[in-house]
Amino acid sequence: MRQTPDCVLDRPSVDDLDQFFSIVSDPRVWTHLPSGRLTDEEEAEAILVRLVFADRGLTAAQLGARLA
Template sequence: MPTYHAKPPDAQTERLDLNRPNSDDLHELFAICSDPRVWSHFPSLRHTDLGQTASMLDRWIDNWHSNGLGTWVARAKGEPSIIGYGGCGMLSTAVWNLGYRFAAHAHGQGYATELAQEALRHAEHVAPRSSRCRLPPRAQQGI
C-alpha cells in the first residue's frame, strides 16, 4: 500500500494533483519505471533495480532546489496512488527539458497533455526567458 500524505498539491490540472517528489515516492516510482509496458518505445531506459530510481529521484529533488521547478509526481485528483510523473527540469544549457511518464493503466487518457501544459505554464513563470522546452521527436506524438 502506498504511503500517502494528504497534503495539498503543489499544482493541479483538471484531473491531476501534482506534488514535488520525496523519498516516500520511491517504490511507487520504481513500479512505473520498471514496467516494460511503459518503456516499449525505449526499453533501454527501463529501470531494473531500485537504485536507478533512487538516483533519478535524487536528481529531481536537486532540480527543485536549484531551479524552483522540476518533475512532479502525479496522482488522479484526490487519489493516494501515483499514476505518473513529469514536468520541466532545467538542463545545463538553460533550456527546460519537458518529460513525463505514466503507468500503463493511465495511458491514453490525456494525462500527459494536462501535465505538460501545466509544466510549461510554470516554466514560463519561473524563468520566462528560458521557457523553451526540448522534446525528443518520438515524445511529440504523445502531446
C-alpha cells in the same frame, strides 16, 4: 502543487520511491525505448534523489554535502 479538475500534481519527493520505481521499471512505459527501463531499485533511488534536489536548484556538490 498544482491542481487540475482531475488530479493534484505535487513535486516528487524521495518518499515517492515505490511509485517512481513502479513506473520506471514497467516494460509498458518503455515500449519504444526498452533500454531506458530500470530494473535496479537502488539506481532508481539515485535518479529520484538527483531529480528532487536538482528541482530545488542544488548542484551535485551541494547534494553530496547534504548526503554526507
